[in-house]
Amino acid sequence: MIQRRTFMTALMGGAALSAIPAYAYEVSKSDAEWKKQLPPAAYVVLRQEGTEAPFTSPLNDEHRKGVFACAGCALDLYSSDTKFDSGTGWPSFWKPLDKAVETKTDNSLGMRRTAVRCRRCGGHLGHMFDDGPRPTGLRYCMNGVAMTFKAKA
Secondary structure, three states, rough: OHHHHHHHHHHHHHHHHHOOOOOOOOOOOOHHHHHHHOOOOHHHHHHHHOOOOOOHHHHHHHHEEEEEEEOOOOOOOEHHHHEEEOOOOOEEOOOOOOOEEEEEEHHHHOEEEEEEEEEEOOOOOEEEEEEOOOOOOOOOOOOOOEEEEEEOO
């Protein structure tokens, strides 16, 4: 039987370790700096893993040629060539640009999902699902407030 002291020591040690960032991002800022830089809705999504309401982002209806970039650090994330209308109310893509995003398991809300983050600043972008179109069969369901759009000249 585990002793209470052993359990508490292990618990506190684990809590201390979880407070250490697992990865140092190229673009790292304090919470106050992110709050100052980002509009409130973008801050909630990018830094607190929030979700915008569906069908509210102008990027959902963006159909020009160009690139969708991270609203936090301006890293190019998705080509307009991979955007499709998923009917979900969020900008959706079947493939990110090379080395643009990273994924992690998200067990929040009582379900298992794959969260998608910007590889340069760690900003939360949305989630990836396996119900997308060919050729990947993936749907990167992104929050529009987490991105900007750069039209091709």
